[in-house]
Amino acid sequence: MAFSWAKPYEPKSNFARWIDTRLPLPRLVYGAVGGGYPVPRNLNYFWNFGVLAGIFLTIQIVTGIVLAMHYYASIDGAFFSVERIMRDVNAGWFLRYAHANGASFFFIVTYIHIFRGLFYGSYKAPREMVWMMGLVIYLLMMATAFMGYVLPWGQMSYWGAQVITGFFSAFPLVGEPLRVWLLGGYAPDQAALTRFFSLHYLLPFVIAAVTVLHIWALHIPGSSNPTGVDVKTEQDTLPFHPFYTAKDGWFAGVVLILFAILLFFWPNSLGHPDNYIPANPLATPAHIVPEWYFWPFYAILRAFTVDFIIPAKLWGVLAMFASILLLFFLPWLDRSPVRSGHYRPIFKRFFWILVADIMLLGACGVMPVEQPWVALSQIATAYYFAHFLIILPLISRFERPLPLPNSISESVLHGETAESAPAGMKGTAAKPTIAAPSAAAE
Amino acid sequence: MIRLIAGLIGLGFVGILLISMIVNLAEYFGESHAESAEHALHREPEKVGFSFSSPVGKFDRAQLQRGFQVYKEVCAACHGLNLVAFRNLEDLGYNEAEVKAIASQWAIEVPDINPETGEPTTRKALPADRFPDPYPNETAARAANNNALPPDLSLIAKNREGGPHYVHALLTGYQQQPAEVVKRFPEVKTGEGLYYNPYFANLNIAMPPPITSDGQVTYADGTPPTVDQMSKDVSAFLMWAAEPHLESRHRAGWATLIFLIVATILGYLSYRNIWATAKRKVRVTGPLEADSQAKSAAAKAEQGIAG
Numbered sequence: 001m002a003f004s005w006a007k008p009y010e011p012k013s014n015f016a017r018w019i020d021t022r023l024p025l026p027r028l029v030y031g032a033v034g035g036g037y038p039v040p041r042n043l044n045y046f047w048n049f050g051v052l053a054g055i056f057l058t059i060q061i062v063t064g065i066v067l068a069m070h071y072y073a074s075i076d077g078a079f080f081s082v083e084r085i086m087r088d089v090n091a092g093w094f095l096r097y098a099h100a101n102g103a104s105f106f107f108i109v110t111y112i113h114i115f116r117g118l119f120y121g122s123y124k125a126p127r128e129m130v131w132m133m134g135l136v137i138y139l140l141m142m143a144t145a146f147m148g149y150v151l152p153w154g155q156m157s158y159w160g161a162q163v164i165t166g167f168f169s170a171f172p173l174v175g176e177p178l179r180v181w182l183l184g185g186y187a188p189d190q191a192a193l194t195r196f197f198s199l200h201y202l203l204p205f206v207i208a209a210v211t212v213l214h215i216w217a218l219h220i221p222g223s224s225n226p227t228g229v230d231v232k233t234e235q236d237t238l239p240f241h242p243f244y245t246a247k248d249g250w251f252a253g254v255v256l257i258l259f260a261i262l263l264f265f266w267p268n269s270l271g272h273p274d275n276y277i278p279a280n281p282l283a284t285p286a287h288i289v290p291e292w293y294f295w296p297f298y299a300i301l302r303a304f305t306v307d308f309i310i311p312a313k314l315w316g317v318l319a320m321f322a323s324i325l326l327l328f329f330l331p332w333l334d335r336s337p338v339r340s341g342h343y344r345p346i347f348k349r350f351f352w353i354l355v356a357d358i359m360l361l362g363a364c365g366v367m368p369v370e371q372p373w374v375a376l377s378q379i380a381t382a383y384y385f386a387h388f389l390i391i392l393p394l395i396s397r398f399e400r401p402l403p404l405p406n407s408i409s410e411s412v413l414h415g416e417t418a419e420s421a422p423a424g425m426k427g428t429a430a431k432p433t434i435a436a437p438s439a440a441a442e
Numbered sequence: 443m444i445r446l447i448a449g450l451i452g453l454g455f456v457g458i459l460l461i462s463m464i465v466n467l468a469e470y471f472g473e474s475h476a477e478s479a480e481h482a483l484h485r486e487p488e489k490v491g492f493s494f495s496s497p498v499g500k501f502d503r504a505q506l507q508r509g510f511q512v513y514k515e516v517c518a519a520c521h522g523l524n525l526v527a528f529r530n531l532e533d534l535g536y537n538e539a540e541v542k543a544i545a546s547q548w549a550i551e552v553p554d555i556n557p558e559t560g561e562p563t564t565r566k567a568l569p570a571d572r573f574p575d576p577y578p579n580e581t582a583a584r585a586a587n588n589n590a591l592p593p594d595l596s597l598i599a600k601n602r603e604g605g606p607h608y609v610h611a612l613l614t615g616y617q618q619q620p621a622e623v624v625k626r627f628p629e630v631k632t633g634e635g636l637y638y639n640p641y642f643a644n645l646n647i648a649m650p651p652p653i654t655s656d657g658q659v660t661y662a663d664g665t666p667p668t669v670d671q672m673s674k675d676v677s678a679f680l681m682w683a684a685e686p687h688l689e690s691r692h693r694a695g696w697a698t699l700i701f702l703i704v705a706t707i708l709g710y711l712s713y714r715n716i717w718a719t720a721k722r723k724v725r726v727t728g729p730l731e732a733d734s735q736a737k738s739a740a741a742k743a744e745q746g747i748a749g
Binding site for chain 1: 444445448449451452453455456458459460461462463465466467470497525530596597600601602603605643684686687691692694695696698699702703705706709710712713716717720
């Protein structure tokens with residue numbers, strides 16, 4: 001751990017001492033999420049979403065393992081085994097709805113977590129590896145969610161698998177053989193379903209493993225904070241337990257309430273009705289759309305419509321992969337040494353344009369390929385790439401950031417430094433010229 | 443270097459998108475855009491006030507029984523219900539003997555094998571059986587229905603946009619195709635063996651109007667069997683068929699919410715309690731603190747005061 005004042009683990013009983021000298025697991029936990037991990041004291045509620053993502057990963061794994069006990073990965077039986085879960089398995093409807101809506105919530109909290117990182121510059125040195133491990137988790141989540149959606153073998157499952165694996169055939173020469181190799185056939189069939197089930201069971205555990213790396217990398221420099229100013233003294237931090245366990249705990253309750261409302265009262269509102277029709281390779285649905293969390297990428301894919309040197313489809317596929325891969329280079333594209341968007345007036349504006357842009361991409365992704373949605377998706381896709389590849393590097397060159405507070409505790413404890421200064425020195429000891437915005441003063 | 447490459451890639455993507463957009467817009471404005479018939483005439487189902495819609499909603503047992511009667515007397519001849527078993531009808535308020543009677547009197551028998559000869563045969567349904575399909579296979583179903591396939595109704599209230607509201611709108615939405623429509627969109631003229639219905643995706647449906655007149659079904663409970671009432675009842679029944687655990691889901695939802703709200707309030711109070719000490723008074727402040735002493739020493743040194 002980076003901070004010298006991190007409290008070392010002290011075994012409290014003979015048994016704990018006995019364990020500690022043999023398998024110091026309690027020591028590891030204490031240092032990772034216990035009293036031994038000092039965290040900046042000024043974190044706002046956007047810092048709760050990492051823990052929430054962990055909670056939803058756990059919900060997915062637990063419900064998924066039980067569902068797998070009842071699910072049957074066969075092209076003739078999968079759909080009916082899912083319906084058997086819904087009708088005849090005790091609380092089966094709960095397990096399945098929790099799993100399906102849990103995936104949506106996993107993405108919601110992960111997206112908020114990612115945008116928090118984008119706004120507060122959490123990807124910047126020395127946290128580049130934290131950011132990149134996070135992106136690896138995100139890619140694995142997308143693969144897992146896609147394969148999970150195929151498992152019920154409904155109409156959207158089947159045609160989604162057809163469309164997504166079709167991306168690979170866009171690549172010249174290797175494309176078609178690659179697609180056939182991935183599917184284990186020329187079209188989605190038993191071979192594809194079996195391997196998707198196998199991988200859908202495997203990948204969550206890979207996600208859990210990469211999450212360990214993500215947290216490990218985080219604990220080297222420690223958590224960032226809304227001011228983006230480095231932790232300097234012990235005054236700047238609080239031990240994770242009990243302070244942040246308490247904060248994460250009650251806020252998890254709030255999010256679980258929202259989750260329960262969706263799960264118990266509107267469980268099908270985020271799904272597509274067509275997926276309650278058994279897969280039929282002979283009947284193509286009128287509109288093939290992916291789940292909501294893929295809509296922005298689907299819009300990027302479809303925005304390229306002209307064969308310019310290479311076919312339009314290949315442009316779309318390249319752009320779709322590029323839209324995520326470019327995030328790996330973000331720490332080097334944004335060179336501003338100021339982390340937090342609160343102190344970056346120009347960056348802040350473009351950040352909110354990006355948020356609106358991605359929402360617009362999402363809307364374009366679910367609409368049919370018609371004007372004006374095509375033109376809108378093209379403008380929004382152009383902005384997406386321009387934002388990361390052109391605008392961010394330029395901003396970091398020309399922007400004049402606002403003055404930063406001297407330390408975290410100064411930004412939080414307001415006047416106390418001045419109050420406690422020696423007589424006659426009142427307030428002259430480095431007061432921030434601009435008070436931290438209210439969000440940072442949590 | 444990396445920013446230069448990134449900028450070039452960015453400009454490349456933006457350029458291609460610009461070309462795509464210009465080409466698409468030129469195409470769009472270059473051709474005439476007659477509104478499509480589906481776009482002009484297709485209607486979204488109106489909301490029906492079903493008893494189960496809200497988060498506290500429950501099925502109306504009497505309505506489900508009436509809906510089942512409509513299914514049995516009107517729909518079952520062509521549409522299967524193969525995910526529902528006769529035993530499930532106990533949810534509708536029938537007792538064991540009644541379910542047994544319904545199963546054994548069901549017009550379509552269950553395929554079986556003659557235990558002596560091994561020949562395929564049929565037998566009367568038992569409560570444990572699922573509703574038998576009206577046709578032995580898809581080919582037979584199409585042959586009997588002018589090449590249209592009557593879908594199984596087990597999930598119809600969940601696999602159509604609008605769910606039970608759509609089912610109700612479709613059943614009551616049959617009409618004569620307006621003459622002006624045919625004039626404006628000659629291509630959607632209702633063909634032989636098709637029926638005009640603005641709630642159906644492509645406006646012309648192969649299913650003849652199943653509920654045609656008031657009193658088509660005689661309700662035992664005295665409810666007037668209007669076309670609208672029968673359509674509502676069968677839509678409610680099909681919602682039950684698609685989501686039989688809806689009521690326990692709603693009940694479990696409230697229990698879960700009450701638990702979570704109490705737990706969250708307790709969590710919030712303990713959070714406030716824990717943080718009360720952290721917000722301001724977490725450190726000893728005053729002139730004897732190391733920080734302040736250092737500042738004080740520095741100030742003294744600056745002003746040349748010994749100490």
